[in-house]
Amino acid sequence: MRPLRKLSVLxxxxxxxxxxxxxxxxALDEAACRGDYEDLTTEEQRECQKILNDRANELNEELNNLxxxxxxxxxxxxxxxxxxxxxxxxMAEIEAEIQSIEAQIQDLENNIKKLEQExxxxxxxxxxxxxxxxxxxxxxxxxxxINNYIDFLVGSTSFIDLIRRIEALNDIQKYDHDLLVxxxxxxxxLNVTKETLEKNKEALxxxxxxxxxxxxxxxxxxxxxxxxxxxxxxxxxxxxxQEQQFYSDLxxxxxxxxxxxxxxxxxxxxxxWSRPVNGSISAETWHYPAGFGGGVHLGLDVAAxxxxxxxxxxxxxxxxxxxxxxxxxxxxxxxxxxGSNGGGNQVYEIVRVDxxxxxxxxxxxxxxTPIESGQIVNAGDKxxxxxxxxxxTGPHCHIEIFYLxxxxxxxxxxxxxxxLSFGCGWGTNGLNRLCSNTGAPCRVAPRGVLGY
Numbered sequence: 001m002r003p004l005r006k007l008s009v010l011x012x013x014x015x016x017x018x019x020x021x022x023x024x025x026x027a028l029d030e031a032a033c034r035g036d037y038e039d040l041t042t043e044e045q046r047e048c049q050k051i052l053n054d055r056a057n058e059l060n061e062e063l064n065n066l067x068x069x070x071x072x073x074x075x076x077x078x079x080x081x082x083x084x085x086x087x088x089x090x091m092a093e094i095e096a097e098i099q100s101i102e103a104q105i106q107d108l109e110n111n112i113k114k115l116e117q118e119x120x121x122x123x124x125x126x127x128x129x130x131x132x133x134x135x136x137x138x139x140x141x142x143x144x145x146i147n148n149y150i151d152f153l154v155g156s157t158s159f160i161d162l163i164r165r166i167e168a169l170n171d172i173q174k175y176d177h178d179l180l181v182x183x184x185x186x187x188x189x190l191n192v193t194k195e196t197l198e199k200n201k202e203a204l205x206x207x208x209x210x211x212x213x214x215x216x217x218x219x220x221x222x223x224x225x226x227x228x229x230x231x232x233x234x235x236x237x238x239x240x241x242q243e244q245q246f247y248s249d250l251x252x253x254x255x256x257x258x259x260x261x262x263x264x265x266x267x268x269x270x271x272x273w274s275r276p277v278n279g280s281i282s283a284e285t286w287h288y289p290a291g292f293g294g295g296v297h298l299g300l301d302v303a304a305x306x307x308x309x310x311x312x313x314x315x316x317x318x319x320x321x322x323x324x325x326x327x328x329x330x331x332x333x334x335x336x337x338x339g340s341n342g343g344g345n346q347v348y349e350i351v352r353v354d355x356x357x358x359x360x361x362x363x364x365x366x367x368x369t370p371i372e373s374g375q376i377v378n379a380g381d382k383x384x385x386x387x388x389x390x391x392x393t394g395p396h397c398h399i400e401i402f403y404l405x406x407x408x409x410x411x412x413x414x415x416x417x418x419x420l421s422f423g424c425g426w427g428t429n430g431l432n433r434l435c436s437n438t439g440a441p442c443r444v445a446p447r448g449v450l451g452y
Contacts, residue, residue, distance in 0.1 A: 091218050091222070094214050094217060094218055095218065097214060098211055098214050098215065098218075101207050101210050101211050101214075102211060104207055105204060105207045105208060105211070108200050108203055108204040108207065109204065111200055112197060112200050112201060112204065115193055115196060115197040115200060116197065118193055119190065119193050119194060119197065122186055122189060122190045122193065123190065125186055126183060126186045126187060126190065129182055129183045129186065130183060256373070256374035260317075260374070260376065261410055263376055264317055264376070264408070264409050264410040264413065265408060265409075265410050267315050267316065267317065267352055267376060267409055268315055268352075269315065269352040269353060269354060269355060270314035270315045270351065270352065270353045270354075270379045271353075271354065272314075272353065272354070273313050273314055273353060273379075273449045273450050273451070274311060274312070274313050274314065274379045274380055274450075275311075275313070275450055275451060275452070276302070276310050276311050276312070276313050276362065276397060276399060276450070277302045277304050277308060277309075277310050277311075277386060277397045277399075278304065278308065279302040279303050279304030279308065279386070279396070279397070280302070280303050280304075281300065281301065281302060281303075281447070281452055282301045282302070282303035282394075282396055283297055283300070283301035283396075284297070284300065284447070285297065285298070285299060285300045285445045285446060285447060286298065286431065286434075286445070296427055296428055296430065296431060298400055298426070298430045298431075298443060299361070299363070299398045299399050299400040299446065300398070300399050300400075300445075300446040300447050300450070300452070301396045301397070301398050301399075302396055302397050302399065302452065303394065303395065303396040304386045304395060304396065304397065305386065305395060306327065306366055306385070306386055306387055306388060306395045307366060307385050307386065308385060308386040308395075309382050309385060309386075310347075310362055310365065310369075310382070310383055310384040310385060310386060310397055311379075311380050311381060311382055311383065312349060312351070312377045312378065312379055312380065312381045312383050313349075313351065313360055313379065313399075313401075313450065314351035314352065314353045314358075314360075314379045315351060315352060315377070315378050315379050316349045316350050316351030316352060316360075316376070316377060316409060317349065317350045317351075317374075317375070317376055317377075317409050317413060318347060318348070318349055318371055318372070318373050318374060318375045318376075318377060318383070319348045319349065319350050319359070319373060319413060319416065320339070320347075320348040320373050320420075321346065321347045321348070321370040321371060321372060321373045322336065322337070322338055322339035322343075322345060322346050322347075322370065323345045323365075323367065323368065323369075323370045324336075324337065324338075324345070325344045325345050325367065325389040325390055326367055326389060327366045327367040327387045327388065327389055328387070328388045328389070329344055329364070329388055329389045329390045329391060329392050330391075330392070331391065331392070331393050332391060333390050333391045333392075334390075334391065335389065335390045335391075336363075336389075336390050336391075339420065340361070340363065340420055342390045342391030343361075343363040343364065343390050343391075343398070344363060344364040344365065344387065344388075344389025344390025344391070344392065345363075345364070345365035345366065345367060345369070345370050345384070345387060345389045345390075346361065346362060346363045346364075346365060346370065347361075347362045347365065347370045347371060347383050347384055348360070348361050348362075348420065349362070349377070349383070350404075350409050350412055350413060351409075352408070352409055355406065356403065356404075356405070356406055357404045357405060357406065357407060357408065357409055357411075357412055358401055358402060358403055358404060358444065359401070359402040359404055359412075359422045360399065360400070360401050360402075361398075361399065361400040361401075361402075361420070362383065362384065362397055362398070362399055363390065363397070363398035363399075364386075364387055364388060364389050364390055364392050364395075364396060364397060364398055365384040365385060365386070365387045365389060365397070366384065366385040366386060366387030366389070367387065367389060369384040369385040369387070370383070370384045371383040371384060399446045399450070400443065400446065401443070401444040401445075401446050401449065402421075402422040402424055402441055402442070402443055402444065403435050403440050403441065403442050403443075403444050404422060404440055404441055405440040405441070422441050423441040424441050424442060424443050430443060
């Protein structure tokens with residue numbers, strides 16, 4: 001039987017046994033319809049039956065409307081999740097482009113430094129050549145004065161000496177000519193290097209602009225994602241409030257209880273609380289972080305790697321456990337039945353601490369690790385391992401604590417009606433039963449008692 005149908009049967013049964021039987025004062029009173037039909041006339045019985053049928057039809061219509069609302073909400077959430085995945089894929093692709101462009105920018109910046117150093121070296125070399133030529137020109141200007149030039153040639157001691165002197169002058173002129181050619185070559189190379197440098201700088205600027213435009217696009221996508229997350233977490237709380245199930249197999253709980261009732265009454269209260277998981281806080285109690293939209297979050301999330309041991313927070317009894325989900329879930333998963341939808345693999349424990357009794361809820365466990373129901377455990381005993389089952393974005397343990405009152409563990413187990421919120425409600429309604437503003441049953445902030 002589907003969870004909502006179970007819920008409808010419970011609601012319908014309630015009305016059939018109480019308010020539904022109330023009738024118009026002019027015809028029948030409430031006591032008459034609740035009494036033995038043998039005391040009623042045939043007409044009165046028909047009137048009661050008509051009233052019952054009308055009320056049942058009204059309830060069925062209300063439940064159908066509720067189911068339609070849930071279906072619409074599920075569709076909205078599914079669309080949001082699909083959009084989120086698409087945007088996240090786009091962001092990953094663009095971030096890869098940014099990394100590639102930034103690598104090109106780094107290469108360009110390194111190349112620019114090399115070119116700038118090459119330009120400096122060429123300019124220094126050109127300056128040296130230029131200075132050398134200038135010095136030669138100054139020296140030759142005084143030497144090639146006609147009188148000095150003639151004296152140099154006439155001063156030869158022989159014809160061979162004359163030839164040598166003429167060749168020496170020619171060598172000097174050739175050297176000067178080579179310097180000029182080298183200077184011209186260096187200047188041309190310098191100009192080419194400067195052009196290359198400018199092109200590299202232009203390319204660098206274009207790449208930087210490309211990075212900035214892509215970063216701006218990612219920032220825009222991130223804002224869209226944040227809005228979608230806010231919408232998702234806001235709807236998620238309402239959906240959970242509408243879809244949380246009552247655990248139906250109470251007969252098995254009752255039979256287990258009869259077999260160990262004496263043992264339950266002998267469970268030693270724990271003097272205090274133990275931490276269930278060694279990890280770090282990823283989401284606080286009552287509301288998600290502002291970045292996630294600040295939606296209702298009725299537990300404490302402790303992030304840890306998959307396989308990290310989850311331990312009982314106190315001495316108690318395993319009331320219920322569920323192990324029907326894969327270790328790794330995803331955002332929007334509803335896996336968790338029987339149990340809290342989206343909670344993945346889960347365990348519920350009734351504990352006794354300092355004379356008070358509490359229910360403790362552990363969600364998102366690794367597949368195959370939740371402890372079986374019906375067992376008595378001590379504080380620190382292993383009851384499962386951290387997973388990412390159900391509606392999660394990563395491995396963590398979701399913990400909720402409910403203060404039930406001062407009666408014994410056995411008392412609350414015997415009187416449990418299968419409600420996995422233990423009378424404290426879900427979603428925004430769950431915030432109306434916080435122990436800070438009401439009495440038992442009420443929700444306790446786990447961080448305060450577990451010492452995180």
